[in-house]
Amino acid sequence: MKRLIRFLLLFSLSIAFTQAQQPGTTAAPKGVYQYQKPAYDGTGKVYMGREISQVMGHLGAAWLERPEREQEERTDLLLDALKLKPTDVVADIGAGTGYFTFRIASNVPNGKVLAVDIEPEMISDLNRTKKKTGLSNVEAVLGTITDPKLPANSVDLALLVDAYHEFSHPREMMTQIVRALKPGGRVVLVEYRAEDPNVPIKPHHKMSIAQATKEMKAVGLSLKSVYRKLPQQHVMVFERQ
Numbered sequence: 001m002k003r004l005i006r007f008l009l010l011f012s013l014s015i016a017f018t019q020a021q022q023p024g025t026t027a028a029p030k031g032v033y034q035y036q037k038p039a040y041d042g043t044g045k046v047y048m049g050r051e052i053s054q055v056m057g058h059l060g061a062a063w064l065e066r067p068e069r070e071q072e073e074r075t076d077l078l079l080d081a082l083k084l085k086p087t088d089v090v091a092d093i094g095a096g097t098g099y100f101t102f103r104i105a106s107n108v109p110n111g112k113v114l115a116v117d118i119e120p121e122m123i124s125d126l127n128r129t130k131k132k133t134g135l136s137n138v139e140a141v142l143g144t145i146t147d148p149k150l151p152a153n154s155v156d157l158a159l160l161v162d163a164y165h166e167f168s169h170p171r172e173m174m175t176q177i178v179r180a181l182k183p184g185g186r187v188v189l190v191e192y193r194a195e196d197p198n199v200p201i202k203p204h205h206k207m208s209i210a211q212a213t214k215e216m217k218a219v220g221l222s223l224k225s226v227y228r229k230l231p232q233q234h235v236m237v238f239e240r241q
């Protein structure tokens with residue numbers, strides 16, 4: 001009898017522990033990632049059939065801020081396509097130097113931009129530009145490779161420009177990003193078009209619509225629309241299924 005009571009007690013404790021773990025759990029299910037010999041500019045880590053690319057790194061900061069970027073990528077059209085509301089809370093995830101962060105901040109005067117990156121040098125750049133521009137509705141957030149450190153239910157738009165393909169832990173990151181969305185919130189992925197061989201970007205830094213849709217479906221997001229007017233990139237809008 002004593003043994004039975006002890007068993008039932010341990011059993012119910014283990015259920016309670018498992019349930020308590022769930023809301024904050026970020027660990028990807030076992031076997032979600034595979035490993036192979038890295039291709040050029042790849043990491044050798046494979047997620048849903050795609051080899052994850054290497055991280056661009058802070059040495060690429062000048063490239064992100066190059067003066068010809070607006071014309072090459074029509075970043076002005078991208079900003080229009082986001083259809084921002086003045087009160088929006090936007091998470092710019094993989095914000096880098098803040099090329100989009102600061103352009104968005106002036107469009108959401110009654111909202112804010114949470115600029116997330118994992119590289120401390122990028123966070124320093126973001127804070128320096130914040131000081132220079134005087135835009136008080138920008139908050140730089142040092143995330144980790146598995147967690148953007150966003151509060152649950154807090155974000156109207158999660159924007160990932162040229163960043164998602166280099167997340168080393170895409171399943172964990174996207175699980176947390178979905179958790180951070182307000183009801184009706186959007187995730188916008190902007191990625192160089194893998195379907196187009198004329199886009200002059202290394203293969204692992206591009207993504208197709210089919211691949212992105214498959215990966216977003218795994219975290220409960222479905223593709224709502226694609227903005228097709230940029231010269232080199234897809235703008236893919238996802239919402240909760």
Ligand SMILES: C[S@@+](CC[C@H](N)C(=O)[O-])C[C@H]1O[C@@H](n2cnc3c(N)ncnc32)[C@H](O)[C@@H]1O
Pocket residue numbers: 055056057064093094095096097098099100116117118119122143144145146147148160161162163166167168169173
């Ligand atoms: C190619 S840059 C793009 C920067 C910016 N979105 C832009 O378009 O100017 C990609 C950025 O993603 C960041 N990054 C990579 N993995 C990340 C992660 N798990 N969480 C947040 N940022 C990440 C890198 O540090 C880098 O600054």
